[in-house]
Amino acid sequence: MSVTLMKTPAETAFACAFDAQGPLASVRKSAFQQFAETGLPHWRMEDWKWTDLRQIISKALPPAAGTHAGAKVIDAIVAAAPFAGVANGRLVFVDGQYDAGRSALPAGVEFATLADAGSDRLVAGSTDPIAALNLAFMSDGAVLTFKAGSNIDAPIELMFVTTGAAAASYATRNVIVLEEGASATVIETHIGGEGEYLHNAVTQIHVGENARLDRVKVQEEGLDGIHLSNAEVHLAASAHFKDFTLTMGGRATRQQGFLTFEGEGTESHVSGAYLLTGKQHCDTRLVIDHAVPHCTSRELFKCVMDEAARGVFQGKAIVRRDAQKTDGNQSSHALLLSDEAEFDAKPELEIYADDVVCGHGATSGDLDENHLFYLKARGIPEQTAKSMLIAAFAAEAFDDVESDAIREVLTGLAEGWLDRRKGA
Amino acid sequence: MLEIRNLHVKLEEEGKQIIKGLDLTINAGEVHAIMGPNGSGKSTLSYVLAGRPGYEVADGSISYKGEDLLEMEADERAAAGVFLAFQYPIEIPGVATMQFLKVALNSQRKARGEGELSTPDFMRLVREKADKLNVTQDMLKRPVNVGFSGGEKKRAEILQMAVLEPSLCVLDETDSGLDIDALRVVADGVNALRSPDRAMLVITHYQRLLDYIVPDKVHVMSAGKIVKSGGKELALELEKEGYAAYAA
Ligand SMILES: Nc1ncnc2c1ncn2[C@@H]1O[C@H](COP(=O)(O)OP(=O)(O)O)[C@@H](O)[C@H]1O
Ligand SMILES: [Mg+2]
Numbered sequence: 001m002s003v004t005l006m007k008t009p010a011e012t013a014f015a016c017a018f019d020a021q022g023p024l025a026s027v028r029k030s031a032f033q034q035f036a037e038t039g040l041p042h043w044r045m046e047d048w049k050w051t052d053l054r055q056i057i058s059k060a061l062p063p064a065a066g067t068h069a070g071a072k073v074i075d076a077i078v079a080a081a082p083f084a085g086v087a088n089g090r091l092v093f094v095d096g097q098y099d100a101g102r103s104a105l106p107a108g109v110e111f112a113t114l115a116d117a118g119s120d121r122l123v124a125g126s127t128d129p130i131a132a133l134n135l136a137f138m139s140d141g142a143v144l145t146f147k148a149g150s151n152i153d154a155p156i157e158l159m160f161v162t163t164g165a166a167a168a169s170y171a172t173r174n175v176i177v178l179e180e181g182a183s184a185t186v187i188e189t190h191i192g193g194e195g196e197y198l199h200n201a202v203t204q205i206h207v208g209e210n211a212r213l214d215r216v217k218v219q220e221e222g223l224d225g226i227h228l229s230n231a232e233v234h235l236a237a238s239a240h241f242k243d244f245t246l247t248m249g250g251r252a253t254r255q256q257g258f259l260t261f262e263g264e265g266t267e268s269h270v271s272g273a274y275l276l277t278g279k280q281h282c283d284t285r286l287v288i289d290h291a292v293p294h295c296t297s298r299e300l301f302k303c304v305m306d307e308a309a310r311g312v313f314q315g316k317a318i319v320r321r322d323a324q325k326t327d328g329n330q331s332s333h334a335l336l337l338s339d340e341a342e343f344d345a346k347p348e349l350e351i352y353a354d355d356v357v358c359g360h361g362a363t364s365g366d367l368d369e370n371h372l373f374y375l376k377a378r379g380i381p382e383q384t385a386k387s388m389l390i391a392a393f394a395a396e397a398f399d400d401v402e403s404d405a406i407r408e409v410l411t412g413l414a415e416g417w418l419d420r421r422k423g424a
Numbered sequence: 425m426l427e428i429r430n431l432h433v434k435l436e437e438e439g440k441q442i443i444k445g446l447d448l449t450i451n452a453g454e455v456h457a458i459m460g461p462n463g464s465g466k467s468t469l470s471y472v473l474a475g476r477p478g479y480e481v482a483d484g485s486i487s488y489k490g491e492d493l494l495e496m497e498a499d500e501r502a503a504a505g506v507f508l509a510f511q512y513p514i515e516i517p518g519v520a521t522m523q524f525l526k527v528a529l530n531s532q533r534k535a536r537g538e539g540e541l542s543t544p545d546f547m548r549l550v551r552e553k554a555d556k557l558n559v560t561q562d563m564l565k566r567p568v569n570v571g572f573s574g575g576e577k578k579r580a581e582i583l584q585m586a587v588l589e590p591s592l593c594v595l596d597e598t599d600s601g602l603d604i605d606a607l608r609v610v611a612d613g614v615n616a617l618r619s620p621d622r623a624m625l626v627i628t629h630y631q632r633l634l635d636y637i638v639p640d641k642v643h644v645m646s647a648g649k650i651v652k653s654g655g656k657e658l659a660l661e662l663e664k665e666g667y668a669a670y671a672a
Contacts, residue, residue: 369477374514374568375524377474378584379502379532388527392518392567 011039013060018136031135038129050312050344051283053130056252057226061169061198065139067095069163073193077161078102082218082413083187086405088154094161096139096170108152109184110145114173117143128256131230134171134202141173141202144186148179148208155185155216155406164195164222174203178211178239185214185403190229192222192249201229207239209263214242214402218413221249223278229255235295237263244401245272245284246410248417253282261295261323271300271400273410275417276309283312288330290323293353299330302397304390305341306421316348319356326356334364335393387418425623426450426473426592431484433465433472433648442468444648445484450592453620457634458627459659460645461667466627467511469645470596473625474508475501488592502528503535505591509581509598511627516568521580524568525550525587532588553586557613558606574601582613593617593624599633611636631663646670 015036020029040057041048067074074094091111092102098113105111142158162170176186190199199221207213221227227250235241247253257270274282288297303311313332334343345362367389375385394414401407426449433443442465450456460466472479473486475498486493493501516524530540541549554564557579569577578598585593595614599607614637618624626637634642634656642658643650644667651670652658 370514371516373476373498374510374516375519375528376498377476377502377508378524378528378588379499379535380528381499381531381535382497384527384531385499388519388524389516392516395518 008040008054008057009060010057013062014133014137017063028136031132034127034132035129035136041129047285047314050310051252051254051281053254056281057198059167059196061167061196063137064166064168064170065096067097067163067165069095069165069193073163073165074102074161077163077191077193078159081159081189081191082220082409083155083157083189083406086155086409087157087187088152090157090159091142092159092161093140093142093172095163095165096172098140105156106152106154108147108150109156110147112143114138114141114143114175117175128230128258130200130228130254130256131202131232134173134200134230137169137171137200138173138202139171141175143175144177146178146182146184146211149181151183153183153185155187155403157187157189159189159191160199160201162190162192162197162199162221162225164193164197164225167196169198169200171200172202176203176213177206178208178213180208181210182208183212185216185406187406188215188217190217190219190221190227190249192220192225194222194224196224197222198226198228201227203229203231205231205233205241207233207235207241209236210238211236212240215244216401216406217243217245218410219245219247219249219253219255221253223249223251223280225250227253227255231257233257233259233268235259235261235263235266235268238265239263240266241268242400242402243268243270244397246275246413247272247282248275248413250282251280253280255282255284257284257286258289259287259297260289261292261297264292264294267296269298269400271298271397273301273394273397273414274303274305274311275394275414276304276311277306277421278309279307280309282310283314285314286316288315288317288328290317290319290326290328293322293324293326295323296327297329300397300400301332302394303332303334303343304337304394305334305343306337308338308340310341311343312345313362314346314348315360316350317358317360319349319351319353319358321352323353324355326353326358328356328358330360332362333393335390336364336366337390383422387422390418391415425452425489426625427487429485431472431486432482433468433479434482436478436480442648443472446649448643448650450623450625452623454641455618455624455626455637455639457639457642457659458625458645458650459629459631459642459662461670462629464645465648466645467596470508470511470594470627473506473594474498499531500535502588502590503532507585507588507590507593509578509585509593509595511596511600513569513577513581515570515572517570519568521564521566521568522550525584528584529587550583550587554583556616557583557586558609559583575603575606578602578610579606582610586613586617589617591622593622594627595624596627597629598626599628599630607633608636631659634659644670
């Protein structure tokens with residue numbers, strides 16, 4: 001094992017903590033080896049230019065599972081979670097471990113915790129160092145199976161609470177399987193307390209033939225929290241997949257989506273919004289792999305950065321040689337509310353087929369003076385007018401969310417963010 | 425109601441002089457028309473009244489209801505009753521028309537120390553006014569001015585004016601882009617708002633509008649100044665002889 005590259009305190013802590021014993025030992029061992037080859041991704045690596053994890057994870061955050069926080073602290077965090085009235089069932093994980101007492105699920109969904117599910121569901125195929133780190137240390141997560149033809153319309157929520165009670169890192173991993181013709185909505189909520197911590201979250205998704213999954217992720221990690229996440233998505237023929245992510249929390253966020261079309265006639269919409277302030281950092285990287293013909297992909301990100309916040313969007317679409325009639329379009333738009341705020345976009349197209357329609361676009365700017373004047377000229381005070389325009393900007397990405405109830409929650413979260421901004 | 429004295433305005437960035445010594449007094453209950461060739465500064469005057477940034481008042485004064493208008497922010501002017509119907513109404517994607525109107529009305533009411541209108545009362549008010557102006561429910565469901573035709577935008581401006589009930593209505597080329605039927609609808613909407621406590625400044629390039637909105641006074645503006653004033657017959661004269669005599 002090459003550990004020569006592991007030299008930051010954080011890397012050293014991972015190396016010291018790694019223990020290839022217990023269940024899934026061989027899977028964990030090869031994953032850790034893979035991670036050790038690169039160590040924490042850093043700025044000299046092509047895809048990590050804007051997000052240097054060696055800098056960001058500056059001190060040792062040893063892997064842990066299970067919480068030191070008291071019930072009251074956890075209850076307070078859970079009570080502040082946004083989807084209380086909307087979710088039809090909820091699985092709660094606290095500091096990387098399943099919390100059965102706070103969880104309940106409706107009938108018809110097959111559920112096991114990762115700890116119980118065994119190895120057959122774990123696909124270790126990703127070459128990403130963060131996914132490898134997750135596999136090496138994963139403690140728990142949800143393995144959900146939606147049976148063929150089942151239709152669970154009310155949203156199921158996976159809630160990840162990281163209390164910040166210990167300066168530690170937590171690795172969770174979910175597997176979501178929709179069998180043929182199944183239909184479901186899954187919300188992933190990430191919320192955190194005060195204190196420095198790292199949450200590394202992986203979700204593997206398999207959407208079967210003619211199946212439909214709406215996934216909504218809301219990230220409200222604590223403001224000293226670091227959020228790393230990977231979604232690995234496999235789409236079978238005629239599947240529908242919608243994914244929306246709202247990022248408001250965390251000191252630093254790197255979220256990645258790897259999506260592969262594996263059957264024809266499939267459609268995916270991946271969208272997201274950032275509402276960032278202070279020195280928050282969020283970098284989204286998507287890789288959309290059109291491996292087969294006749295698939296449609298759309299990506300839309302609306303990113304709002306205030307104060308000295310920094311946003312990054314890196315979207316790559318690969319259209320393989322056989323993937324004729326691919327229809328792909330990607331765009332990212334940034335709204336910079338201060339001179340110090342920054343945004344970088346890196347769209348990439350790698351096209352090997354000739355009969356395809358693909359495009360991308362990226363814009364970045366501040367609020368439109370003409371819009372602002374029009375609102376003020378009708379008697380709307382400046383701060384209110386600005387909030388309306390910022391909300392309108394972000395809401396374009398919310399429009400991709402199917403459920404009215406979920407969209408209302410998202411709108412409420414954005415309003416809360418804007419009110420705090422106005423009050424500041 | 426409105427007293428403009430020796431107004432000089434230049435563009436903040438380029439320093440270019442646009443309004444060069446303009447005087448105008450409008451009393452409550454009066455309707456004044458300003459006519460003039462393109463580029464004479466009519467829209468600039470309307471923007472300076474509404475408080476648009478980018479213009480510098482180099483000299484002169486504007487008093488509105490006895491207060492210094494130039495000291496007020498755009499939203500304060502609106503709350504005090506100044507309304508500009510834009511020559512080119514602005515499209516605002518993502519902001520729903522009804523929400524926009526409601527926030528505007530309630531912000532103005534709040535600034536004046538009045539209570540907010542409830543949602544049902546507000547809906548009723550807008551529906552009633554919208555019907556009269558042929559503004560459809562579908563238009564009200566769209567974002568502000570987005571996807572509206574030229575004529576729809578102008579009708580929407582007048583709807584906003586009818587809902588907000590301002591004291592000083594400035595209409596900048598509200599007639600441009602309207603066919604004769606739409607012109608009639610808009611003019612009826614404007615005339616319905618004529619009242620002894622309200623003043624209007626109607627800016628137009630063509631005399632046609634003034635057949636429907638009959639002014640008390642007509643002014644000719646050229647090269648940033650009012651060069652001639654008269655009664656409504658002045659508009660007819662201009663129509664016959666054109667602006668050649670007043671070219672900048
Ligand atoms: N923001 C601006 N930037 C550059 N030129 C302007 C601007 N606003 C007005 N002008 C110029 O000022 C003059 C008067 O314009 P405007 O007030 O629109 O005239 P009108 O409405 O009478 O046609 C024109 O020459 C126009 O080009
Ligand atoms: Mg004009």
